[in-house]
Structures are given as C-alpha cells and as structure tokens.
C-alpha cells in the first residue's frame with residue numbers, strides 16, 4: 047500500500063528543518079503540540095495550558111483568523127447548548143458531530159500563524175469534547191502548511207480504549223488503584239500482557255484472525271489514512287485536488303481487502319462473505335471494548351435483521367435520519383447502479399457527465415465515497431455512512447449528545463468488525479461492475495515493454511512469527527494533577543504481533559538499452575482455501591502491491607536486489623509517545639539533537655504485516671513482477687504535502703496493470719517484461735527472544 051512518498055519527503059524536510067536556524071522554534075513547537083495529546087480524557091493540568099485556556103478566547107481575537115466566518119460559525123455552536131460536551135462519545139459518522147468538528151477544524155486551519163493556532167488548540171483542549179478536539183486538531187496538523195511535517199504520536203497510546211480490549215484497560219486501572227501511590231517507585235512501570243478478543247469471548251471461527259483485525263498498527267494505518275483524506279473534506283478548499291482522491295478511495299479498499307484475503311487463506315478461510323441487506327446478516331460482532339465513559343461498545347448478534355432494524359421502533363420519526371438508514375442505502379445503491387450501467391452521472395443542475403472518460407473512475411470514487419467532490423452529493427448520498435450505521439447495529443440515541451456509536455462508526459475501530467470487509471467488498475463490487483463494463487481488457491500492445499526482459503526472480507525463504515510489541519498504556523488510567531505534570535505514573539502493555547524474518551529478493555532483468563523503468567512487485571494468492579488454482583480472471587483483484595520504484599536499467603544484464611527493510615510501501619513501528627517526548631526534552635541525551643524515525647510523518651501499512659502469516663508447512667503465494675517504461679506524474683507542489691500529487695511514483699493508474707479485469711491470462715504469463723514466481727510462506731510460531739529481560743510481569 048503506497049502513500050508513503052509524501053511522508054518520506056516530509057520526513058526529509060523535517061530533518062532539514064531541524065538543522066536550520068529555525069530549529070529551536072521547530073523543536074519547541076513540536077513539543078508544545080505533543081503536550082496537548084496527553085491524558086486526553088482529562089483536562090490539562092500544565093500551568094501554562096491552564097493560563098492560556100483561561101485568558102485566551104478565540105472570539106476576542108477574530109482578526110487573527112484568515113476567515114472571519116469560520117470564527118462566527120464555531121462561536122455559534124459553542125455558545126448554544128447544541129455543542130457536544132466533554133465526556134460524551136464523539137463519532138465522525140454522525141452528521142451533527144461532524145459539523146461541529148469541521149467548524150473546529152476550520153478554526154484551527156485558518157488561524158493566521160502558529161501562535162494563534164497553538165493558543166486556539168490549548169483553549170479547545172480544555173473546553174471542547176475530547177474526541178472532537180483530538181480529531182479536529184490532528185486533521186489540522188496534517189493539513190496546515192506550517193505543521194504538516196510535525197509528527198503525530200501513535201494513536202493507540204493516546205486513545206488506548208479504542209485499541210485494547212477492556213480486560214487490559216481494567217487491569218491498568220486496577221493496578222493503579224491497588225498498588226501505585228505508597229511505594230510508587232517500586233511498583234511503577236509494570237507490563238500488562240494483552241490478548242486479542244478470541245482469548246476470552248470466542249464466538250465465531252474468524253476470531254482466529256483477531257491478531258490482524260485488532261492489530262494496533264493495522265488499525266492506526268486506517269485511522270491515519272482517514273486523517274489525510276477525510277471523506278468530508280473539500281479538495282478545492284483544502285488543496286487535495288492533485289491527488290485523484292476518488293481513485294485513491296478505490297485503490298485503498300482494494301488493497302486492504304486483498305491483504306485481508308491473503309491472511310484469511312493462511313487459516314483456510316475463503317473469500318470474504320457476500321451479503322444482501324434483505325437477508326439476515328450472518329456475522330455477529332462482540333467487541334470486548336469499553337468507552338472511556340464506561341459504556342460498552344454495541345454488539346451485533348449473529349443473523350441480525352438489518353432491513354427491519356428493530357432499534358428504530360418506538361422512536362419519534364423525522365428527527366433522526368439514521369433511523370432510516372435502510373431506506374437510504376437502498377436508494378443510493380439503486381442510483382449508483384444506474385450511474386454505472388448508463389455511464390452517465392447527473393449533476394445538481396441537471397447536466398450529464400460522462401463516466402466513460404479518462405476521469406471516470408475518479409468521479410465514480412468521489413460519488414461512492416460521498417465526498418464534497420461528488421457530482422451530486424444530495425442525490426448519490428453517503429452510502430458508507432448509512433451502511434456503517436446499519437451494520438454497526440447500535441441503538442438509536444434520543445439526542446446526539448447521548449450517542450452510542452458502534453465500532454464501525456470510528457476509524458480507530460472499524461477494521462475490527464468482520465462486517466467492515468463485507469461492506470467494502472460490496473463497494474468494490476460497484477467499481478468492478480464499472481470496470482468490466484467500461485474498460486477494454488489490456489492486450490499485448492498496452493502492456494509490452496520492448497527490449498526489456500525479466501528473466502528470473504529469486505526470493506529468500508519467507509518466515510513469519512509472532513513477537514511482543516510494547517506500548518505505553520498510561521493514558522488508559524486517570525491521574526492526579528500532580529501525576530499529570532510529572533509523568534510519574536507508567537504502565538506498559540505487551541501484545542503479540544505478527545512479524546517476519548528479514549528477506550531479500552532479486553530481480554534479474556535483461557535490457558537492450560539504457561532506459562528508465564518502473565518496477566512493481568505484487569504479492570497475490572495462487573490457490574483458494576481448497577487448494578484449487580485461481581486463474582487471473584478471478585484473481586487480479588486479490589494482488590497486494592508490495593513494492594514500486596523507479597529504476598535506471600542499463601543495457602545488458604541488471605540485477606535488482608531489494609531488502610525487506612527498504613521496501614517503502616510499509617512503515618516501521620511508531621516510536622512510543624513518551625519516548626518521543628522525552629527525546630524532545632533532551633532527557634535521553636542532552637547534547638544531541640533529537641531525531642525521529644521518519645515513520646512519524648505519514649501513514650502506511652505496518653511493515654510487520656507485510657507478509658501474511660502462512661502456515662507451518664508453508665503456504666504457497668505468488669510474487670508478480672511487472673516492469674514498464676517510466677512516465678512521471680506531474681505533481682503540483684512547492685511543498686510535499688498531501689494533496690499535491692507528490693506520492694505518485696508514476697502516471698499509471700493505481701494498481702496498474704491489475705487496475706482492470708484480466709481476460710487474457712496467458713498474455714500475463716507470456717509478457718517478457720513480467721514474471722510470476724511462486725513463494726512459500728512458513729509460519730514458525732512464537733519468538734520471545736527479546737521478551738525475557740524486558741519488563742516485569744504484573
């Protein structure tokens with residue numbers, strides 16, 4: 047999964063920023079920003095925060111914001127009781143919450159300088175709902191031209207309730223209440239061993255995949271993606287327009303589903319289930335999670351009847367559009383099918399836009415995502431918003447102040463519910479329907495790269511295992527003002543996560559000329575859960591794009607060697623929040639400039655989860671290498687921000703050549719510039735190597 051280059055560049059940029067004369071301000075600003083993320087469910091007790099929050103009021107400084115109307119708008123929400131209070135559960139999928147969050151985001155975004163931005167944030171940290179603050183502030187940091195290269199602390203450490211099951215949170219709190227205090231030094235900094243949900247409540251076979259669906263890195267990846275490309279954000283107003291976000295939407299989900307399918311195959315599970323809204327929904331979901339205010343996450347029993355959503359009964363009509371989610375879904379689904387089959391989209395003013403054009407896929411992506419670039423938002427709607435509501439199976443709230451959202455209604459937790467994959471499979475189905483109707487199949491003329499011959503691909507043995515990953519869990523408990531300021535309470539969490547032995551692969555290419563090429567490497571399934579070969583016509587959508595780079599081929603023989611650690615489609619584990627923070631304050635080494643891993647500046651799929659688990663006897667998958675001529679993408683950037691088109695390696699469609707249905711399977715095997723190589727992935731169980739002397743068990 048790509049979307050990394052932005053980040054790699056941003057990383058460089060930040061590093062150079064540190065070494066210039068602005069360095070002291072940059073470090074100071076970065077530290078100031080981090081301090082705002084601490085114990086997000088409590089007010090800040092830092093003296094300077096308390097002072098600013100008391101003395102600074104955005105409305106008295108309206109001239110410090112580039113757009114006066116955003117100040118007025120936020121003021122209106124804040125002044126009247128419509129405002130979401132602290133302690134209530136925020137969901138970005140509820141229209142009323144979202145409106146307020148966007149107003150807050152705009153206030154942050156249009157602050158004229160860093161100082162105003164910072165003071166606004168400190169004020170909001172104390173006065174605004176914590177979930178809304180965290181969301182709006184994070185989106186603003188990523189999209190403001192003066193802060194886009196700041197690093198965000200790992201979300202699973204900021205919001206542990208959304209990433210760890212309740213037994214874990216409960217243990218942290220238990221430990222704080224029982225042991226910490228009298229003899230803090232002795233009992234401090236224990237480690238809790240976290241399990242995935244199937245450990246205690248095991249109700250459906252697919253919980254065997256919990257290490258994937260509940261992984262903190264996989265879920266953070268999805269969360270960050272949605273901070274970079276919020277579905278409500280206007281590309282025009284906030285400079286996303288050079289990124290083809292409709293196409294990105296398609297590609298992201300295609301990649302996520304393909305990756306999930308590879309993992310399923312490791313366990314002998316087959317394709318992701320298909321469902322109909324009118325047939326009882328087979329997969330139940332029991333989240334084992336609890337909100338910071340004590341409310342459990344809603345559950346969905348197996349065979350839930352979505353079409354006669356009984357939670358709606360007895361509620362007053364008209365007030366809540368989500369009560370009619372099923373009707374919305376049915377309407378939007380029919381309209382989307384009409385668009386695809388007719389090849390035309392209707393706009394607000396009644397014009398017809400041709401979908402069978404160069405931009406067609408992007409337009410369709412915008413329409414299905416329901417983002418502000420949708421040609422006619424009110425007509426084609428926001429399918430995924432209503433679908434999440436319906437599938438999440440939460441109660442209808444009496445007011446939006448007492449919302450009880452399901453896991454599907456937060457980006458942090460969506461990927462835990464098996465319904466997530468089934469829903470997005472349905473959405474991908476729309477795209478596949480479009481693609482098979484409107485694209486011609488690639489033929490030799492389209493794909494050949496004359497004079498370039500991939501002769502051979504060699505891959506080291508691929509071995510996976512589980513090891514422990516440590517994170518800071520301190521934010522799961524409540525602390526006293528004293529403990530807050532001095533960071534005196536610590537608790538860690540250790541959890542097994544998938545990993546793999548480092549490996550290298552070599553690609554041998556003959557070329558009859560010096561030429562600039564693009565190399566793509568895919569990882570896909572070869573056999574289904576019964577061991578039957580899956581031909582490309584049925585399999586092209588299951589390939590994960592593994593690696594993608596530009597390479598200068600020399601005339602003659604070329605050997606390209608890539609190490610698993612340099613594949614930049616993936617990111618390494620994030621540095622722990624407190625480690626970052628302490629480094630920033632020079633606690634570790636006062637003389638050195640602090641340095642981050644550049645992984646803090648962007649989002650990407652976790653490197654640990656690059657390979658599916660495989661099986662002890664070895665499970666066969668296939669590498670596919672495709673080499674083609676380099677065509678640069680025209681980026682429009684002075685700075686490498688999201689929206690500038692800077693993350694495109696080349697100008698081909700995303701996923702090319704598997705961006706279209708495949709008809710001529712033999713062609714792909716016969717093309718000299720491409721190569722299939724079988725690989726086996728061996729799962730070797732647990733590796734507790736560096737666990738023994740790390741921390742004491744509780």
Ligand SMILES: *[C@@H]1O[C@H](CO)[C@@H](O)[C@H](O)[C@H]1NC(C)=O
Nearest residue numbers: 067068069070071072160161
């Ligand atoms: C830091 O920022 C302030 C204003 O925000 C500016 O006056 C000062 O010169 C900056 N310091 C450095 C070292 O750039």
Ligand SMILES: *[C@@H]1O[C@H](CO)[C@@H](O)[C@H](O)[C@H]1NC(C)=O
Nearest residue numbers: 213214217238239240241245
């Ligand atoms: C996880 O499982 C292990 C052993 O299976 C157990 O010792 C530990 O207490 C469990 N963790 C939690 C938080 O329940």
Ligand SMILES: *[C@@H]1O[C@H](CO)[C@@H](O)[C@H](O)[C@H]1NC(C)=O
Nearest residue numbers: 581582583584709710711712
């Ligand atoms: C691929 O498999 C499908 C389903 O088994 C079959 O209908 C199709 O004809 C096959 N295509 C090729 C090119 O073998």
